[in-house]
Amino acid sequence: MPKKALLTMAIIFFHFSAAHAHRPIFTDEKGIDQETAVKISEPDVSQVIYRYLSDETQLLWLAIDAKKDFELFVQIGIPVIDRLKNFRPSFVILGPGLPEDSMPFSIPENIGGKEYSTLAIKKPKFFHEHFTKTDSWILRSEKIKLPKSGRYYVVVYSPLKDTGKFWVSVGQKEKFGFWDLFRFDEWKKTIRKFHEADSKPKSEQKKHSKRQRYTRKFPRKLPGHRK
Numbered sequence: 035m036p037k038k039a040l041l042t043m044a045i046i047f048f049h050f051s052a053a054h055a056h057r058p059i060f061t062d063e064k065g066i067d068q069e070t071a072v073k074i075s076e077p078d079v080s081q082v083i084y085r086y087l088s089d090e091t092q093l094l095w096l097a098i099d100a101k102k103d104f105e106l107f108v109q110i111g112i113p114v115i116d117r118l119k120n121f122r123p124s125f126v127i128l129g130p131g132l133p134e135d136s137m138p139f140s141i142p143e144n145i146g147g148k149e150y151s152t153l154a155i156k157k158p159k160f161f162h163e164h165f166t167k168t169d170s171w172i173l174r175s176e177k178i179k180l181p182k183s184g185r186y187y188v189v190v191y192s193p194l195k196d197t198g199k200f201w202v203s204v205g206q207k208e209k210f211g212f213w214d215l216f217r218f219d220e221w222k223k224t225i226r227k228f229h230e231a232d233s234k235p236k237s238e239q240k241k242h243s244k245r246q247r248y249t250r251k252f253p254r255k256l257p258g259h260r261k
Contacts, residue, residue, distance in 0.1 A: 056082035056203050058221050068142055071095035071187060074204055077106060082203035084228045087123060087192050093139060094190040094202070102183045108176050109203045110152065110190065111161065113229040114169035121198040122152040122173065126189045131181030139191060150176055153193060166222045168229040170201070199228065 059081050064070040072083060077098045085094045100106065110125055112118045126137060132146035141147060152158075158171035180186060190202050226232055 056080050057208075058225060059083040060221075060224065065094045065096065066091055067093070067095060068097075068187065071097035073097045076205070077104070078205050078207050080203065080205045080208050082201050084199070084201045084225070085190070086197070086199050087190070088197050092191055092195065096188040096202070096204070098186045098188065098204070100180050100183070100186055102180065104180045106178045106180055106186070106188075107204060107206045108150070108178065108188055109172060110174050110200060111158070111170040111172040111202075112198065112200050114160070114171055115199070115230055118198050119171075121192075121196055121200070122155060122194070123190050123192050123196075123198070123200045124149065124151045124153065124174075125202065126150070126191070127178055127186060128189060129180065129182070129186030130184040138193060139189070148178070150174055151193065163225075165218070166225045166229075166231075168226055168231050170229075201228075 057080060059072065059074075061072055061083075063072045065072040065083075065085070072095065074081060074096055077100055083094070083096070087094070098106065106127070108125060108127070110123060112121055112123070126147050126149045128137075128141055128145055128147040130145055132148055134146040135148070137147050137149070152173040155173050158173050161170045161172050162168075163170065188202065188204065190200065192198075
């Protein structure tokens with residue numbers, strides 16, 4: 035087959051896959067506190083970051099600069115892995131103009147915050163991501179209208195101090211560049227490894243594959259890749 039035809043097919047596959055996925059953020063930024071927060075440059079673009087809460091690292095901080103009345107969409111979930119079925123990481127939105135309530139961890143002065151717990155979630159939504167062929171449980175989705183212009187933070191933590199894998203996404207507008215096409219294979223391998231998709235027993239894969247698929251009812255695009 036001519037190279038031009040192969041490239042055309044690859045581009046078509048890329049755009050089809052992009053319609054069903056987040057754009058992943060892979061970064062060396064620690065994100066363990068305000069100073070090391072992972073910066074999200076386009077909070078309206080659908081982006082996802084994969085992390086692990088451990089005994090040593092109990093928080094993930096994301097930093098977002100936004101204008102007044104910006105509607106920030108946040109979604110949190112966990113891989114479909116049996117040992118994580120009761121894991122319930124929650125998140126907090128911090129920033130100017132939010133209620134000055136007490137938080138379960140130290141926060142900067144002169145900003146408020148609101149907690150979004152997942153502890154009451156008994157039956158999370160099942161989500162199958164078509165491109166990577168990975169399964170997740172979606173614990174909570176929220177759209178928050180930000181009251182003032184300034185810097186906001188999304189902070190993920192475990193109210194029960196449990197440990198485990200999770201992902202958190204922001205934004206709904208799907209956006210990819212041409213060169214992302216050539217990163218997809220690497221992204222797919224990394225994301226499948228995070229979900230332990232290739233190490234699950236066949237019996238477990240079969241059990242989860244029979245579940246009803248959940249598809250996001252939002253626009254079609256993904257989060258930013260950073261090294």
